[in-house]
Amino acid sequence: MTLPLKTKFRVGGMDCASCATKIDTAVRRMPGVEDVSVSVTAGTMTVNHHEGSDLLAIGRRVKGLGYDVVEISDGEAPKHQDDAGHCCGGHHHSPADHHHNYSSDEAPKNVNTVKGLHGHDHGPSTGPWWRSKKGRLTIVAGAALLLAYGIGHLFPAIQLYAFALAMLVGLVPIARRAIMAAFAGTPFSIEMLMTIAAIGALVINATEEAAAVVFLFLVGELLEGVAAGKARDSITSLAALVPKTALVEVDGETRETPAERLVVGSVILVRPGDRVSADGVILSGESAVDEAPVTGESVPVTKRVDDIVFAGTVNGNAALRVRVTAAAQDNTIARIVKLVEEAQEKKAPTERFIDRFSRYYTPAVVVVAALVAILPPVLSGADWNEWIYKGLAILLIGCPCALVISTPAAIAAALSAGARRGLLMKGGAVLEGLGRLTAVAFDKTGTLTEGKPKVTDIVPLALSEVDILRLAAALETGSSHPLALSILAKAKETAVVIPLATEAKALGGKGVTAIVEGQEIFLGSPKAAADRITMPEHYLKAIDALNGEGKTVSVLIAGNTLAGAIAMRDEPRADAAQGLLTLKQSGVKTIMLTGDNRRTADAIGQALGIEVRAELMPEDKQRIVQDLKSQGLVVSKVGDGINDAPALAAADIGIAMGGGTDVALETADAAILHGRVGDVFRMIELSKRTMRNIYQNIAMSLGLKAVFLVTTILGITGLWPAILADTGATVLVTLNALRLLRVKSG
Numbered sequence: 001m002t003l004p005l006k007t008k009f010r011v012g013g014m015d016c017a018s019c020a021t022k023i024d025t026a027v028r029r030m031p032g033v034e035d036v037s038v039s040v041t042a043g044t045m046t047v048n049h050h051e052g053s054d055l056l057a058i059g060r061r062v063k064g065l066g067y068d069v070v071e072i073s074d075g076e077a078p079k080h081q082d083d084a085g086h087c088c089g090g091h092h093h094s095p096a097d098h099h100h101n102y103s104s105d106e107a108p109k110n111v112n113t114v115k116g117l118h119g120h121d122h123g124p125s126t127g128p129w130w131r132s133k134k135g136r137l138t139i140v141a142g143a144a145l146l147l148a149y150g151i152g153h154l155f156p157a158i159q160l161y162a163f164a165l166a167m168l169v170g171l172v173p174i175a176r177r178a179i180m181a182a183f184a185g186t187p188f189s190i191e192m193l194m195t196i197a198a199i200g201a202l203v204i205n206a207t208e209e210a211a212a213v214v215f216l217f218l219v220g221e222l223l224e225g226v227a228a229g230k231a232r233d234s235i236t237s238l239a240a241l242v243p244k245t246a247l248v249e250v251d252g253e254t255r256e257t258p259a260e261r262l263v264v265g266s267v268i269l270v271r272p273g274d275r276v277s278a279d280g281v282i283l284s285g286e287s288a289v290d291e292a293p294v295t296g297e298s299v300p301v302t303k304r305v306d307d308i309v310f311a312g313t314v315n316g317n318a319a320l321r322v323r324v325t326a327a328a329q330d331n332t333i334a335r336i337v338k339l340v341e342e343a344q345e346k347k348a349p350t351e352r353f354i355d356r357f358s359r360y361y362t363p364a365v366v367v368v369a370a371l372v373a374i375l376p377p378v379l380s381g382a383d384w385n386e387w388i389y390k391g392l393a394i395l396l397i398g399c400p401c402a403l404v405i406s407t408p409a410a411i412a413a414a415l416s417a418g419a420r421r422g423l424l425m426k427g428g429a430v431l432e433g434l435g436r437l438t439a440v441a442f443d444k445t446g447t448l449t450e451g452k453p454k455v456t457d458i459v460p461l462a463l464s465e466v467d468i469l470r471l472a473a474a475l476e477t478g479s480s481h482p483l484a485l486s487i488l489a490k491a492k493e494t495a496v497v498i499p500l501a502t503e504a505k506a507l508g509g510k511g512v513t514a515i516v517e518g519q520e521i522f523l524g525s526p527k528a529a530a531d532r533i534t535m536p537e538h539y540l541k542a543i544d545a546l547n548g549e550g551k552t553v554s555v556l557i558a559g560n561t562l563a564g565a566i567a568m569r570d571e572p573r574a575d576a577a578q579g580l581l582t583l584k585q586s587g588v589k590t591i592m593l594t595g596d597n598r599r600t601a602d603a604i605g606q607a608l609g610i611e612v613r614a615e616l617m618p619e620d621k622q623r624i625v626q627d628l629k630s631q632g633l634v635v636s637k638v639g640d641g642i643n644d645a646p647a648l649a650a651a652d653i654g655i656a657m658g659g660g661t662d663v664a665l666e667t668a669d670a671a672i673l674h675g676r677v678g679d680v681f682r683m684i685e686l687s688k689r690t691m692r693n694i695y696q697n698i699a700m701s702l703g704l705k706a707v708f709l710v711t712t713i714l715g716i717t718g719l720w721p722a723i724l725a726d727t728g729a730t731v732l733v734t735l736n737a738l739r740l741l742r743v744k745s746g
Contacts, residue, residue, distance in 0.1 A: 004034050004048045007055060011045050012068030013134075014038075018190050018401055019067070020408075021358075026061050026184035033058070040408060045069075065184060066177045129226055138218040141170035145215050152208075163207035170214040171198050188362040190399045190726075197392045201719060204385045209719045213396070216720070220727020241312035242333055246277035249321070259311075260328040270320045276313050279331045280322035281306060288316035291674065332673075339426065340419045349432060350407050350694060358400045365398030372713065389719070393712045396722035397705050402729035406697030409737035414690040417741050422673035423683050430669045433653050435687030436634045437588060440680060441625055441647070443639035444594035444604060447657050448580075448677060449570040451640075453482050455490035456551055457567035459542060466496055468556050468564040474501040474516045475523050483552065486568050511554070522557040526565075529555035533562055550603030569600075577608050579677030584609075586681065589633065593621045593647065622646035638680060639668075655680065686740075693740055697733040704729045 014020065020038040023045060027036045032053030037046040047058060055071060062069045129135045148166035152159035171194075178191035194217055201210035247269040248257045254269055259277040262268070267283065270276050276289070288300035291313045300316055303309055309322055311331040328334065373391025376382035411428040418425055425431045442448050458465040473491035476484035477498060491498055501514035501521075511524015522532060526543050529535065535555075543553045543565060551567040573579075580590050591611045594601050598614040605612035613624060621637075625647050628635045637651035648654030654668035657675050672679045708725040711717040 005051055005053075007047050007049065008072050009045045009047070009059070009062070010070045010072050011038075011043055011062065012070075014040055014043055014067055018404060021404070022065055022181045022184065022186045022189055023062055023067070025186045026065060026181075027058055029185055030054075030058055030061060040405075040412070044072075061184065064180050066173075066180065129222060134218070134222055137170065137173065138215070138222050141166070141215045141218050144169040145211050148208075148211060160205060160207050163211045164202060167198060167202065167207060167211035167214050170211075170218050171195065174198075174214070174217070188366060190401055193362075193366070193395050193399055197395045197719070200388060200392045200395075204388050206389060206719065213719050213723045216723045217727060220723070220730060223727070223731045239333060239337055241275065242328070242331065243275045243277045247271070262324050262328060264324055264327060266324040268322050268324060270309075270315045270322055272315055272317050272319060274315050276309050276311055276315060276320075276322065278311050278322070278324045278328070279326040280309055280324045282309060283321040283323050285318055285320035287318040287320055290314040290316065336419050336424065339424055340415050342426070349429060350691075354404060354407050354698075358404050361403070362398070362400050365395065365400075369395040369398065386715075390712055390715070393717070393719050393722040394709060396719065397708045397712060397725050399726040401726060402701035402704075402733045403698065405730060406701055406733050406737075407694050409734050410690050410693040410697060410740060413737045413740040414686055414693075418683070418686055421682075423679055423686065424671040424673065425683070426669050430653060431687050431690055433634070433687075434636075434670070434683050435691050437636050437653065437684055439589040439591070439628050439633040439635045440583060441591050441593050441621075441628065441635060441637045441651070442580075442610070442677075443637075444592055444596055444601060445570060446640045447638055447675075448576050448592060448608060448610075449572050449604065451570065453486040453552065453568040453570050455486055455566055456569050456571070457546060459539075459546075459565040459567065461539065461564045462561045463556075463558065463563040465564075466494070468566065469494065470496040470498055471516055471521050471558065471563070472523050472554070472556055472566055473498045475504065475512045475514050475521055477501060479512075483554065483568055487554075487566060519559045523554050523566075526553055526555050529557055529562075533557055533560065535562060539565075548599060548603065550600035569603075572604060572608055573675065573677055576677045579679075579681060580608055580610050582678060582681045583684075586684070588681075588684070589628075591624075591628075593624060593637075618646050622650045625650040636680070655683070690740060693737060697736055700732055700736070701729045 011023065014023065020040045024036050024038050027033055027045070027047060030049075030053070032050040033047055034050070035048040038044075045062070047053075049055075049058075059069050059071070130139065144166035145163075148159075148162040151162040155162075174191050175195045178189055178195045181187075181189040182192060194214070198210045198214055201207065201213070243259055245256050246259045246262055247254045248262070249267040249269060262278050266278075268277060268280070272287070282303055282305050284305060286302070286304045289303045289309055290300045291310060303320070308325075309320070310333070311326075311328075312333045326332075369391045371391075372394055373388045376387045377384045407428075411431055414431055415425060415428075418431075425434070445451055455469075458468055460468060463471070469487070469491055472487050473496065476487050479485070479488075499516050501516045504512065504514035506512050507524065507528070509525075510528035511522060513520060513522045515521070522529070526535070526540070539562070543555075546553050546565075546567045549569070551569040553565050553567045555565045556563040583590050591613065592601065592605055592608075593613050593616055595616050595618075596614060598612075601612050601614035613620075616624070625635055625637055629650075629652070635651050636653045636655055637647045638655045638657055639648060640656065648656075648668050653670060655670045655672060656668040657672040657677075657679075670683060672683070704725050708717055708721060712722060
């Protein structure tokens with residue numbers, strides 16, 4: 001059995017939830033289509049289909065609904081077509097790789113499209129709103145309405161006809177979309193309700209109101225699109241942070257090259273003040289780099305040789321030579337944008353419930369409107385015109401746009417806001433679930449700690465601290481062992497002069513020796529040192545006390561003299577203690593799960609104030625997570641995304657932290673880019689804010705409808721307030737969701 005192919009389309013003019021519903025319903029009915037995922041905020045549609053599926057027909061179906069559609073592939077710009085329908089360049093592609101552009105201005109001749117048909121284009125993709133087709137249509141409809149008012153005052157006899165013509169200017173495109181949506185499987189679209197209401201108003205001679213209602217509908221759609229565009233721009237604007245050009249070293253010279261042409265292995269020069277043009281590793285130079293655009297880290301981070309830099313970050317005060325490690329389409333920002341777009345396609349439980357609810361809600365509104373229009377005249381002889389008018393108003397009030405968009409708008413804004421500060425969540429379900437967490441299990445190394453040992457103590461005996469450090473650094477020069485790197489880093493930090501070592505030897509499991517300044521120097525474990533020289537009792541007690549603090553001790557022997565010792569420990573992250581305290585204060589249980597020895601783990605746990613389970617195998621961590629879940633807790637496992645795969649999978653939500661860009665972006669359910677423990681709480685808080693926002697949106701949309709339903713039946717309000725209740729609620733809901741984009745810096 002062959003796996004289904006996946007094809008992605010960029011859909012132009014899709015800016016509201018009803019758009020996504022119509023497209024989803026229409027494409028899902030196409031032969032060979034297994035699944036459809038539509039993201040309003042990303043403006044994309046992903047189709048899972050069989051190999052023989054007709055992608056041209058899928059494009060035509062979406063185009064027929066009134067949208068521009070372009071087939072795209074991951075990390076690749078859409079290919080335009082010539083008039084014959086061939087991709088430029090004349091290359092041949094498989095069905096899954098072929099790209100088609102169905103835009104109204106550049107449609108291939110072999111695609112049966114209606115020239116000039118424009119769809120639900122609420123706002124422009126680029127440029128000001130008045131340059132979009134929907135913007136121009138709204139302006140023309142408004143001008144027609146004003147002209148009708150003028151004619152009505154000058155020539156009252158033809159007032160009805162003037163307003164009827166003004167109404168048709170805006171209604172014809174709306175009605176066309178309604179009919180196409182009905183044939184594609186969505187008979188109860190907002191366009192259909194609008195069309196019925198406008199035609200009904202025309203029948204009862206309420207042409208002035210009908211024309212005004214159509215114009216207000218177009219204005220509402222336009223405002224809705226502009227607001228939705230802000231949420232889309234908030235994440236896609238990240239891509240603009242990457243500079244268009246890079247300074248590449250070629251044959252000893254520096255040349256300016258388009259950043260999109262950089263290949264892995266290229267060496268680029270990043271001048272002070274410039275943005276880094278690609279993900280890479282520093283070959284030479286040391287500088288403070290502002291990573292706020294990518295990770296949300298507010299303080300510039302000092303970067304040295306062998307450190308990783310991200311595309312889009314800003315170099316500080318010194319030039320850097322960087323070896324490129326990822327092509328343009330694979331750099332961190334490109335992958336964040338892709339991840340958020342994919343996350344927006346995954347519906348949250350609340351969103352799925354609202355979608356199911358709206359399927360029954362809209363037909364029910366039509367039935368209620370019909371009953372309001374028919375029953376009073378039939379049963380009590382009431383005036384037909386009056387109750388038909390009320391029924392039409394109820395039809396407009398009942399449009400489900402605001403209700404349907406209440407959840408996806410908030411989730412899209414929250415996902416974008418999180419991504420901009422380095423908090424990545426893979427979908428609405430994850431975002432919702434984070435707010436329900438009651439327990440968080442942390443890995444130790446690289447999660448609660450930095451993952452890199454640091455020199456914490458130098459214990460002198462026969463030599464001074466400076467001499468102990470410089471001799472130890474001489475032995476470790478050239479080594480890549482983590483403990484060796486910590487000694488070398490300390491030597492660099494204190495600016496000691498490291499002497500030359502000769503005849504260096506590594507003694508497996510014991511330590512290293514070399515000749516330095518004419519004498520043999522040994523650096524190794526206390527046990528191996530005790531085999532070489534007698535160690536005083538008080539010195540052994542001092543070493544034991546350091547071990548009790550979770551520190552690794554290396555003893556230095558110079559010739560036949562006990563020179564001193566160096567203690568190292570993987571220190572807790574700077575914000576770990578405060579981050580854990582914040583979680584506890586919010587009622588979340590915290591626990592450390594580590595494979596490290598108990599003494600080291602207990603020392604770190606005591607310093608951080610967290611419950612410790614140590615000396616665990618991966619299966620032990622998985623079992624503990626399952627035990628916590630069996631106690632009724634909603635559990636998250638936070639780790640580096642590599643070593644704790646079983647526990648991450650067993651948790652309700654797995655969060656990858658630290659461990660490198662690849663891990664952070666591709667494993668677990670969520671990821672924290674800059675590795676701050678406090679960001680776990682920030683994720684939870686963002687989830688809770690989002691859910692509050694969703695409930696506010698639902699309350700606003702249903703509350704406004706309920707108020708105007710009552711006032712319409714009582715005869716207080718009519719068609720104008722009805723359409724304002726619908727489009728106004730939609731705009732209010734969208735603007736309320738956009739408040740989530742304003743995230744306080746962490």
